[in-house]
Amino acid sequence: MSDEFGPEADVLIGNVRKLYELFASDRLGGMRQTPGFESAVELHRFINAVEHSGGVSRDV
Numbered sequence: 001m002s003d004e005f006g007p008e009a010d011v012l013i014g015n016v017r018k019l020y021e022l023f024a025s026d027r028l029g030g031m032r033q034t035p036g037f038e039s040a041v042e043l044h045r046f047i048n049a050v051e052h053s054g055g056v057s058r059d060v
Helices: 007-029 037-052
Strands: none
């Protein structure tokens, strides 16, 4: 890896690398480990609930 990447870039690159590895594994093994659209919707709803919570602790 190039020296121009800092620690933050290392994390992002590692995340993308892991997703590609999972995708390749799914394609080769006929499994489903990569996050799909449903996961994205669930994560988006969670983030939205956190943003709208106003710092108040509650179940979401």
